[in-house]
């Protein structure tokens with residue numbers, strides 16, 4: 001790769017791929033007189049279920065509420081424990097706390113940054129009810145092991161699939177294996193496809209539908225099991241619920257995004273491979289692990305970790321220096337157990353943290369950064385990022401040498 005000069009324009013780490021089709025369909029929806037939950041939302045859900053090969057897909061306002069609703073559907077609450085990864089977006093864990101259950105964190109594998117399945121079993125107690133693996137950055141967890149442990153101990157598996165819409169595990173779409181009760185996708189703008197905000201719950205057992213639909217919309221129930229037909233203006237409220245319904249304007253975006261998703265994924269993979277080969281001789285960074293024949297990597301994020309002793313820079317200094325090179329980065333994420341609430345929480349619930357700590361999650365949270373990766377990028381953009389990284393690190397090392405010589 002030839003070295004390239006500083007970029008003239010800023011390259012964001014992520015950018016949604018909104019085309020004229022999405023814009024026209026949103027405009028048409030806005031003009032139609034029906035803009036909230038309606039026929040387009042229903043079409044989107046059918047298309048999602050068909051794409052993912054699952055019997056039921058329920059679309060909703062975001063993945064965060066979806067995750068919380070799945071824990072509710074399993075009756076998880078005070079006195080229960082939920083095993084999950086120590087490296088995730090805060091909502092995976094906050095939802096467990098909000099339900100009054102205790103999150104039990106397991107450290108991550110140093111190469112994939114996914115939950116270390118080999119450390120799950122030692123964290124199971126009589127209070128454990130579920131395992132929530134997170135497919136970080138688009139790389140599926142070692143699900144065979146997770147399912148096997150869950151089956152042996154009678155635990156539910158809920159996949160946080162926020163990063164893996166459009167990705168496969170063992171040849172099947174994430175969410176399509178019935179050994180997981182639920183999988184929850186996110187359609188936030190920096191995910192593999194977007195509905196502006198949005199999410200969906202994939203599931204196999206139709207008995208969960210009434211609870212989840214009720215939770216999505218005020219606990220309202222019509223149709224089967226109620227005195228009111230589906231089309232009735234009257235309804236029953238068998239439980240209190242939330243307001244997290246999906247809108248037709250979101251579906252207008254989502255229907256086109258879904259049709260383009262395979263193309264987006266192919267492009268993400270090409271760009272990620274280019275980064276991997278261009279950075280293969282750059283030991284100052286820890287590169288992300290690639291997928292394999294079982295775990296297809298969807299590359300929602302391309303996450304590298306700084307080795308401060310090798311670059312002579314902290315992660316924050318590296319991020320700032322890249323910004324001066326017009327290269328944007330993201331931080332996904334700071335280590336969860338270092339936030340003020342969780343420092344207090346785990347003092348009160350020491351069982352939530354492993355006795356030997358979370359060394360890999362701690363290193364990861366302090367040193368990672370997501371490099372620009374979105375399907376609209378060109379090969380030149382990847383080369384610009386790599387050149388900027390090399391320049392910034394070379395300058396830092398030169399400064400260190402001068403300081404040492406002085």
Ligand SMILES: Cc1ncc(COP(=O)(O)O)c(C=O)c1O
Nearest residue numbers: 062063064089162186188198199
């Ligand atoms: C791992 C993970 N889980 C859940 C979520 C929540 O998704 P949403 O923003 O759709 O609520 C995110 C969002 O970034 C995420 O990264």
